[in-house]
Amino acid sequence: MxxxxxxxxxxxxxxxxxxxxxxxxxxxxxxxxxxxxxxxxxxxxxxxxxxxxxxxxxxxxxxxxxxxxxxxxxxxxxxxxxxxxxxxxxxxxxxxFSGIATVGVGHCHPKVTAAAQKQLGRLWHTASVYMHPAFQEYAKKLTSLLPDQLKVIYLTNSGSEANDLAMILARLYTSNFDIIGFRGGYHGNSPYTMGMTAIGNYKHGLHNGFGCQTTMLPDVFNGPWGGSQCRDSPVQTIRKCSCSSGSCHAKDCYIEQFKDTLATCVPKKIAGFIAEPIQGVNGAVQYPVGFLKEAFELVRERGGVCIADEVQTGFGRTGSHFWGFEGHGVVPDIVTMAKAIGNGFPMAAVITTAEIAGSLAQGVPFNTFGGNPVACVVGSAVLDAIEEDGxxxxxxxxxxxxxxxxxxxxxxxxxxxxxxxxxxxxxxxxxxxxxxxxxxxxxxxxxxxxxxxxxxxxxxxxxxxxxxxxxxxxxxxxxxxxxxxxxxxxxxxxxxxxxxxxxx
The missing domain is CATH 3.90.1150.10 (Aspartate Aminotransferase, domain 1)
Incomplete structure (x- = not known):
C-alpha cells in the first residue's frame, strides 16, 4: 500500500x-x-x-x-x-543540529579550511613543551575576548577534558572537594564529569560522582515554579506568572532550593559550582532571570569557585553576547569551552585566573595534543570568521x-x-x-x-x-x-x- x-x-x-x-x-x-x-x-x-x-x-x-x-x-x-x-x-x-552545536561558522568554511590546509603543510604537531607561533598567538587572541581577570589558558581536546580539568582546578585551588551542579546538566562522560552530568541516559552504572551533588533545576516550564515573565528569551512559557513588578517569584523559590542543597548535602566549605548558562543536552533549558547571579554569590560565600560551561553557549551562539555567562551579568572564576571553538576540529579550552591556574603548578599537567598547531590555527580562523561574517x-x-x-x-x-x-x-x-x-x-x-x-x-x-x-x-x-x-x-x-x- x-x-x-x-x-x-x-x-x-x-x-x-x-x-x-x-x-x-x-x-x-x-x-x-x-x-x-x-x-x-x-x-x-x-x-x-x-x-x-x-x-x-x-x-x-x-x-x-x-x-x-x-x-x-x-x-x-x-x-x-x-x-x-x-x-x-x-x-x-x-x-x-551542526554536529551538536559544533559546526559554528559553517561546514568547511573557506577561511577555516584554508588556514588548516596551510598549517598542515608547515607543521602538524609539536607538544606544548616547545613554543610555536600559533599557540601563543591564539592564546592571546582568545583570552582577549574574556573579562580582564580571566587570562590564563589551558588547551585540551574535548569538552569532557575541559570540564574535568576545571573540576580539578576548583578542588586544588580551594582545598575543598564537593562540587554542585544542576539536575539536567551535561558536562561530559569522563569518570569525573559523569558525576556532574545529571541525565540518566548518560550514566553507566559505574563508580563516579564522589563529591558531586546536584540541586533542583530552576526550569520555569517543567519545574514547580515559573511563568510568562521569568526567562531571558524572545519567547516566554505559556504558564501563568506569579511575579510582581521588579521581582521574580520563581527565581526566589529556586534560590531557596539552592540554599537547601548547601545546607543539607555538602559541607560548610565547597570546591565549586558548575553550570551551563543555558542547558544544552537537556533541551535549551533557561533559568529565571537573576538566578545565576545569586547562586554565584552563595557559592563564593562557601569558599567555592564558579565554573561556566560554555561548551554549547559560547562563541556568539546566544546572539546577545559572545559568552552565555554575560547574559546573566556574572563573571565566572573558570570558563570551559569546546564544540564551536574548532568548528568540528577536536579542541577545547579552560580559561581562568592566574591565581587559580597557579594551583595546578604543584604537579606537571600535560595534554599531548593540547595546543596542537593545526588546532590553534583553526581556532584563530574561527574567531576571524565569527567577526568578519557577523x-x-x-x-x-x-x-x-x-x-x-x-x-x-x-x-x-x-x-x-x-x-x-x-x-x-x-x-x-x-x-x-x-x-x-x-x-x-x-x-x-x-x-x-x-x-x-x-x-x-x-x-x-x-x-x-x-x-x-x-x-x-x-x-x-x-x-x-x-x-x-x-x-x-x-x-x-x-x-x-x-x-x-x-x-x-
Missing part, C-alpha cells in the same frame, strides 16, 4: 511518497509547504566510497552498538558546505525570527508544549498535551523526525526523555533557511495530527 493511501491521500503524504521534496529543492513542491528549500550554488563531489549496504554491514560489525543513529535508514553523509549537508546520493539537507549578530536576528515563528506553531499544535532559547540555541519541547506537560512518546517524536528528514531538514533531540527538538545550526543560516525549516516542521506536525486522528 502506498504512503499516500496510508495517510488518507494527504498532500504531504503524496509529497513524501515520491521523495521529491529534497531531490528538486528549487521547485515549488506543494500547497502543503509555503516555501521551497533555499538555493545553494555548491555542487558536491560524486560519492565514490563503499555502497550504502556495505557501509551498513561495516557499521553493524565494527562500530559500537551504543552509537545509535537517528533514523530508521541511517543517513550516509558525504560532504558539507556551510549550513548544508549532502548524502551519498547527492541529496541536500539543511543542518539545524555571525553573533546573525544569531540574534535569525534566532529571534526563528523563535517567534516556532512560537506560532506552539499556539497551533497541542503537542508543542514550550519554545525557548536565545539566538540560535533553541529547544522545542514536545508534550502529550499542554495541560499535563507529559513528554510526547519517543516513537511519535521519531516519526516527526523522519518526516522532517525526508523533507530535507535535520533536527536534534534532547531532554531527559529525548522529548525536546534541539535547534543549534551553523550560525550562518539565513531567514530564508529558518522559514523553510519552520514550514517543514509545520508539515510534519500536520501529518502527526492526521495520524492521531486516523487512530481514533
Amino acid at each position: 502506498s504512503l499516500a493511501r496510508l495517510a488518507g491521500g494527504s498532500r504531504l503524504a503524496r509529497l513524501l511518497a515520491g521523495g521529491e521534496l529534497h531531490r528538486q529543492p528549487e521547485r515549488k513542491n506543494s500547497a502543503c509547504l509555503h516555501s521551497t528549500m533555499p538555493p545553494c550554488d555548491f555542487v558536491p563531489e560524486k560519492y565514490e566510497s563503499y555502497p550504502y549496504e556495505d557501509m551498513l554491514k561495516i557499521r553493524r560489525q565494527y562500530v559500537s552498538p551504543s552509537l545509535v543513529p537517528y533514523y530508521k535508514k541511517p543517513l550516509l553523509l558525504h560532504q558539507g558546505h556551510m549550513q548544508w549537508l549532502f548524502d551519498h546520493e547527492g541529496r541536500r539537507y539543511l543542518d539545524l 555571525l553573533q549578530k546573525n544569531c540574534k536576528v535569525v534566532g529571534t525570527h526563528l523563535l517567534q515563528k516556532l512560537a506560532k506553531l506552539r499556539d497551533e499544535f497541542e503537542i508543542v508544549g514550550d519554545v525557548r532559547g536565545k539566538g540560535l540555541m533553541i529547544g522545542v519541547q514536545m508534550v502529550k498535551d499542554k495541560e499535563s506537560r507529559q513528554p510526547l512518546p519517543a516513537e511519535e517524536i521519531s516519526e516527526i523526525f523522519e518526516d522532517c528528514k525526508d523533507m530535507g531538514v535535520l533536527f536534534g533531540k534532547g531532554g531527559i526523555y529525548f522529548q525536546t527538538i534541539r535547534i543549534k545550526p551553523p550560525m550562518c543560516i539565513t531567514r530564508e533557511d529558518a522559514d523553510f525549516a519552520v514550514d517543514v516542521f509545520h508539515a510534519a506536525l500536520t501529518r502527526h495530527k492526521e495520524r492521531r486522528a486516523a487512530t481514533k
Whole structure:
C-alpha cells in the first residue's frame, strides 16, 4: 500500500511518497509547504566510497552498538558546505543540529579550511613543551575576548577534558572537594564529569560522582515554579506568572532550593559550582532571570569557585553576547569551552585566573595534543570568521525570527508544549498535551523526525526523555533557511495530527 493511501491521500503524504521534496529543492513542491528549500550554488563531489549496504554491514560489525543513529535508514553523509549537508546520493539537507552545536561558522568554511590546509603543510604537531607561533598567538587572541581577570589558558581536546580539568582546578585551588551542579546538566562522560552530568541516559552504572551533588533545576516550564515573565528569551512559557513588578517569584523559590542543597548535602566549605548558562543536552533549558547571579554569590560565600560551561553557549551562539555567562551579568572564576571553538576540529579550552591556574603548578599537567598547531590555527580562523561574517549578530536576528515563528506553531499544535532559547540555541519541547506537560512518546517524536528528514531538514533531540527538538545550526543560516525549516516542521506536525486522528 502506498504512503499516500496510508495517510488518507494527504498532500504531504503524496509529497513524501515520491521523495521529491529534497531531490528538486528549487521547485515549488506543494500547497502543503509555503516555501521551497533555499538555493545553494555548491555542487558536491560524486560519492565514490563503499555502497550504502556495505557501509551498513561495516557499521553493524565494527562500530559500537551504543552509537545509535537517528533514523530508521541511517543517513550516509558525504560532504558539507556551510549550513548544508549532502548524502551519498547527492541529496541536500539543511543542518539545524551542526554536529551538536559544533559546526559554528559553517561546514568547511573557506577561511577555516584554508588556514588548516596551510598549517598542515608547515607543521602538524609539536607538544606544548616547545613554543610555536600559533599557540601563543591564539592564546592571546582568545583570552582577549574574556573579562580582564580571566587570562590564563589551558588547551585540551574535548569538552569532557575541559570540564574535568576545571573540576580539578576548583578542588586544588580551594582545598575543598564537593562540587554542585544542576539536575539536567551535561558536562561530559569522563569518570569525573559523569558525576556532574545529571541525565540518566548518560550514566553507566559505574563508580563516579564522589563529591558531586546536584540541586533542583530552576526550569520555569517543567519545574514547580515559573511563568510568562521569568526567562531571558524572545519567547516566554505559556504558564501563568506569579511575579510582581521588579521581582521574580520563581527565581526566589529556586534560590531557596539552592540554599537547601548547601545546607543539607555538602559541607560548610565547597570546591565549586558548575553550570551551563543555558542547558544544552537537556533541551535549551533557561533559568529565571537573576538566578545565576545569586547562586554565584552563595557559592563564593562557601569558599567555592564558579565554573561556566560554555561548551554549547559560547562563541556568539546566544546572539546577545559572545559568552552565555554575560547574559546573566556574572563573571565566572573558570570558563570551559569546546564544540564551536574548532568548528568540528577536536579542541577545547579552560580559561581562568592566574591565581587559580597557579594551583595546578604543584604537579606537571600535560595534554599531548593540547595546543596542537593545526588546532590553534583553526581556532584563530574561527574567531576571524565569527567577526568578519557577523555571525553573533546573525544569531540574534535569525534566532529571534526563528523563535517567534516556532512560537506560532506552539499556539497551533497541542503537542508543542514550550519554545525557548536565545539566538540560535533553541529547544522545542514536545508534550502529550499542554495541560499535563507529559513528554510526547519517543516513537511519535521519531516519526516527526523522519518526516522532517525526508523533507530535507535535520533536527536534534534532547531532554531527559529525548522529548525536546534541539535547534543549534551553523550560525550562518539565513531567514530564508529558518522559514523553510519552520514550514517543514509545520508539515510534519500536520501529518502527526492526521495520524492521531486516523487512530481514533
